[in-house]
Amino acid sequence: MQKKEAKFVVVTGGVLSGLGKGLFISSLGKLLQSKGYKTIPIKIDPYINIDAGTMNPTEHGEVFVLDDGSEVDMDLGNYERFLDLTLTSDSNITTGKIYRKVIEKERRGDYLGKTVQLIPHISEELQQQFKDIAEKNYAEIVLIEIGGTVGDIENQIFLESVRELSLDRDVFFVHCTLVPVIGVVGEQKTKPAQQSVKMLREMGIVPDMIFCRSERYLDDKIAEKISRFCGVDKECIISGPDLKNIYEIPLVLEKQQVAEKILSKLGMYPKMDNLEYWKEFVEKMGDTNKKIKIAVTGKYTSLKDAYASIQEAFNHCCGNLGCSIEIKWIETTDIEEGKIKPEEALKDVDGILVPGGFGSRGAEGKIECIKYARENNLPFLGLCFGFQLAVVEYARSLCSLNMANSTEIDPETNHPVIDILQEQKEIYNKGGTMRLGRYVAKLKPDSIVQSLYGTDVAFERHRHRYEVNSNYISLLEENGIIFSGKSPDGKLMEFLELPNNYFFVATQAHPEFTSRPLKPSPLFLGFVKACLSRPSPKNF
Numbered sequence: 001m002q003k004k005e006a007k008f009v010v011v012t013g014g015v016l017s018g019l020g021k022g023l024f025i026s027s028l029g030k031l032l033q034s035k036g037y038k039t040i041p042i043k044i045d046p047y048i049n050i051d052a053g054t055m056n057p058t059e060h061g062e063v064f065v066l067d068d069g070s071e072v073d074m075d076l077g078n079y080e081r082f083l084d085l086t087l088t089s090d091s092n093i094t095t096g097k098i099y100r101k102v103i104e105k106e107r108r109g110d111y112l113g114k115t116v117q118l119i120p121h122i123s124e125e126l127q128q129q130f131k132d133i134a135e136k137n138y139a140e141i142v143l144i145e146i147g148g149t150v151g152d153i154e155n156q157i158f159l160e161s162v163r164e165l166s167l168d169r170d171v172f173f174v175h176c177t178l179v180p181v182i183g184v185v186g187e188q189k190t191k192p193a194q195q196s197v198k199m200l201r202e203m204g205i206v207p208d209m210i211f212c213r214s215e216r217y218l219d220d221k222i223a224e225k226i227s228r229f230c231g232v233d234k235e236c237i238i239s240g241p242d243l244k245n246i247y248e249i250p251l252v253l254e255k256q257q258v259a260e261k262i263l264s265k266l267g268m269y270p271k272m273d274n275l276e277y278w279k280e281f282v283e284k285m286g287d288t289n290k291k292i293k294i295a296v297t298g299k300y301t302s303l304k305d306a307y308a309s310i311q312e313a314f315n316h317c318c319g320n321l322g323c324s325i326e327i328k329w330i331e332t333t334d335i336e337e338g339k340i341k342p343e344e345a346l347k348d349v350d351g352i353l354v355p356g357g358f359g360s361r362g363a364e365g366k367i368e369c370i371k372y373a374r375e376n377n378l379p380f381l382g383l384c385f386g387f388q389l390a391v392v393e394y395a396r397s398l399c400s401l402n403m404a405n406s407t408e409i410d411p412e413t414n415h416p417v418i419d420i421l422q423e424q425k426e427i428y429n430k431g432g433t434m435r436l437g438r439y440v441a442k443l444k445p446d447s448i449v450q451s452l453y454g455t456d457v458a459f460e461r462h463r464h465r466y467e468v469n470s471n472y473i474s475l476l477e478e479n480g481i482i483f484s485g486k487s488p489d490g491k492l493m494e495f496l497e498l499p500n501n502y503f504f505v506a507t508q509a510h511p512e513f514t515s516r517p518l519k520p521s522p523l524f525l526g527f528v529k530a531c532l533s534r535p536s537p538k539n540f
């Protein structure tokens, strides 16, 4: 097991999806980093979509956007946050992407004379990609997460590719499984784990470690049983108990010396130990002396995964400011339909965040909430769609454009203050065609955003088709909106603020994607500080 090239840790899943393989990889990566190793994560999604951009967040969770503009699985958000890395689209492989690559090669004639097949062509292409990613990133350890569950038809080729990889590279296999707690006595049951390991073995893969998700730590005799029946050393049967805070997972794994055990099997050893700062961050997050409640509006409020990065950005603020935030989810269709008034929905909150979104459902309700926030000096942060709707609200209320709207909501509006981006007009395909990825904005001297970022420019990630219509900018500015961040050519409005409000800031970008545990997004931090210290509305 002693070779110079990168080594690999592959995580597979058994029994059911959603067990937290992504968080396991993120946490393991953190530990390996803290021991001095350079790691790079890869997520394999077995669906045929080329990327996550065309999928519904209610079904699949948030669409995460990277600097390079790729729209990827939300697990990459956790990878970036835990590992403090900036990833590229290379780190998200899908069935669609890999097939497309092989089909393109076939059309080019790269396999001339051959019958192009799942094995070896797809499996070898996958292995090549794993090795290329390792090299490109100078990684010492590559972490590969195979999406889906062992036994699914659709992820078999991926399992086969890592099995083949293990024939010429050092690969450590971790199988993530469920140990349910059943019955009145709360017994931990091992059968699902046994059966999923059996299915993995049928694919030719013998796990080196089993990560057992359960309500609580494994009872000793249960760990013993799993070890015996699955043929895995008892010291490599790892407990993954339910935790309130995901950032505690690395600490729980560290207690069980997971990284040391993996390193030792790979013929490596810890080069250093540096997890103290993480422990401090986690401890500070638990400080619940200062509690605030923040409203978050949206139509996907039934599925909180759709807003994962926003929740994490808030958590990062908590870990830095030593406070706790309760999110009050507001379904704005209820406001729109008159079931509840904004003053009723927002009466007990310290601030309101209107996040990104698409389409007209719930939009009028969001506009009503923004109006309430502006008029009652409730701290407000608008992101992307939230920024656009703040412009619509301002145009209606303060620029005498009663019917102002975004053409996304009302294509026939007389006052299209938000309109489709020029560059989007000729595009008819949906996948990967929005204005995507990292762009720079020039910040206005002495503005709130300039003081929050502490620089004259801000780099943030984007995902949108619409923008502030340039024909209305001077009217909006004359009536008091400050566009405090613009694209370098001055054409695109990227940030806005209202100078007479306590905190009313919005951005066309998605700052939630780049917030990191120890480097919270400046906009979120400013907003949360404002929520913590806002004067009572009566004193304003």
Ligand code: GLN
Residues within 6 Å of the ligand: 355, 356, 357, 358, 359, 383, 384, 385, 386, 408, 463, 464, 465, 466, 467
């Ligand atoms: N629907 C809006 C647009 O496409 C906003 C997008 C978003 O919030 N991500 O411009």
